[in-house]
Amino acid sequence: MGAIFGKKAMVGFSSLLTVTLLAACNNNASDPVDSSDSNEAEPLYIQMFAGLYNELPEMDNAYWTEWQKQTNTELDIEWVPSGDLDTKMDLVLASGDLPEVLSSPNVRPPLVNAIKNGAFWELDEFLGDYSDYPNLKNNLADDWQKYLSVDGKLYGLPRSRSRIDIGVKMRKDWLDQLDIPVPTTIDEYQDALKKIVDEDPAGSDTLGLIGHGTIVADGTDAFATAFGAMEPYFTDDGGLVPKQLTPMYTDMVEWFSELYADGLLAQEFSVMKLTQAEELYKSGRAVSYARSIWWDKEYEDAISRTQDDPEIVNLALEGPGGIGVNLATGVSGGYFISKKVPEEKVIKILDYLEHTASEEITDLSYYGIEGVHHEVIDGQKVLNELGEQEINTTAKGAGVLAYAMWGKVESASGSKEYNDAKKEQVEHFDEIGTIDPMTGLHSDAWLNEWAKHVNEWETMVTRVIVGQISIEEYEDYIESINNSPAMMEAFSELGDEYRMFNE
Known part of the structure; x- marks a missing residue:
């Protein structure tokens, strides 16, 4: 050892x-x-x-x-x-x-x-x-x-x-520069990304939303919350369906496919490493990125080496199913x-x-x-x-x-004035955010069954986002998983565990 x-x-x-x-x-x-x-x-x-x-x-x-x-x-x-x-x-x-x-x-x-x-x-x-x-x-x-x-x-x-941790970040200085209000909804966010990418303020093919791993990693759950995928979703007989297999998550995947088609989601999102994404943001290439809020000062300091007065704001975006703030426990x-x-x-x-x-x-x-x-x-x-x-x-x-x-939230290298302003910006997150209902659940049936599907599911998510398959094909794929007897048993066991966990 x-x-x-x-x-x-x-x-x-x-x-x-x-x-x-x-x-x-x-x-x-x-x-x-x-x-x-x-x-x-x-x-x-x-x-x-x-x-x-x-x-x-x-x-x-x-x-x-x-x-x-x-x-x-x-x-x-x-x-x-x-x-x-x-x-x-x-x-x-x-x-x-x-x-x-x-x-x-x-x-x-x-x-x-x-x-x-x-x-x-x-x-x-x-x-x-x-x-x-x-x-x-x-x-x-x-x-x-x-x-x-x-x-x-x-x-x-x-x-x-x-509990307040991940922030969906956006370059407020670029919003101000182009006279775009800070987005408060998913639609406004998408429109703002489009306008900024088209204007190319970075001067080197400005990227829209970047991330790493399955979709945008740290930020995926925040967006899922805006689509309602982080609310408990039950089958007719009381089984709990994990977020990935809900219709609301599918709606979010379809939305990401729209971002990708419009050039607003980084083309390499599925293979990008965390260090690569972070370096892109710190170099001032991207509009939006999701990581812990306490990184804001370090990112602004890094961007300021090549761009004047960068400012990062963390968003709480309202979507069709809720407000996009995912809380930790x-x-x-x-x-x-x-x-x-x-x-x-x-x-x-x-x-x-x-x-x-x-x-x-x-x-x-x-x-x-x-x-x-x-x-x-x-x-x-x-x-x-x-x-x-x-x-x-x-x-x-x-x-x-x-x-x-x-x-x-607080930056250890930030002044009191900086940190007080940052806390004021996000303090309401603790009240409006959502915790994944699956947190703390460890159903054997779910763990065993999902292990059979997770790699293929991640591939299917990427394929629908990049346009290799249609959203209808993806929906049929999800339905085939959800209707299998083994998965229905897993949902039932998860539902029982969820009720016991939340007694």
Whole structure:
């Protein structure tokens, strides 16, 4: 197992202020150890598999050195580029050669199957009434356990992220330049894309909407919400139909085919990688892109190197079925402990994860060290150049963190004025947004049956969007899936699970 974990972090032990994880069973894991204590524990060595969303970090840099000092750990993390994360994780799960801690940004079917096959520890008995885990009890999103449980048992601790997360971004400076009002509906959005692409303000074949993966990846669910595909949809006998197989999702696919035909959806959308899409947007080539809102400042700064005064606005587009804001649950996947880890060490790892859910460690993950990574300006912590290099999405990938409502909205490099304006722009998202009704459901019948169709379905979505097949052919394809006895059984099981989950 050690062969796949090549990026080690070796950090010296501090005898002044640190956290003794062995003592955490009897003390609040967030409390520092008295410097007079001569029985301090050795740093806890933890192997971890986690997503890489930025440049590969040097684990002996200022940030990771401080993180490991404060948590008294030696982290051996295999950082996997986000574009390859699902594929690599599936291989690791299939091989059974698991790290001690697996960090996953979602709870996908292969992970659920591994859980059901006994690959990870069930945590309820370890955590008990949470009296030894006050941060997990008090600092996390409501009902977080529901989203990390399988068959009613808890298997993970959350990767805490704010409910307000993804924004459908648009270049407001280009809207203003062409005297186009900020779109509030799907139709207005489509018209605005058309006008801007035709005018070509980038001066190099301006692209409309870009994304990566199946349709536009991070933004697909926001658009699906506008078409009503994120509302619970039931069969006549009470079965729950997942969004992909609803008529509303088909309506959205047809709309994307119109965008594609008009040259408003990037021609390479189905094969574009996340890094490619991000670089296109940062270079000022595209009108619209969907990612976490907190990226806005970084994108504007990057665009400003070649274009004057770029400004990004995040849209809440009304469509035929709702308003296009998809909310997260506050739980972006979780940390799962391999069953190969002995019970004694499971307790130590849980103590570590409890400590990472403290306000102090959360603040470190967002802003680093004062005077090293950030300065305080007008009461706002603002990252400096080193902070922008070391404090990023990846920096938040080794611990639970406390729930922060504005965690995916505020830019750590933005001024107070900038962040206050950004929060005002999107604060209503928390009230008008929609959570996917399938979140937290793990029906065996659905997982097994959908696995037979998902690859072909993704191909069919691409084919109808690019015009290789008609929307009628796509509708017939979806109907053939929905009417199969095995899928109808899956819908029925999902309906029962949905009602139990939402009791």
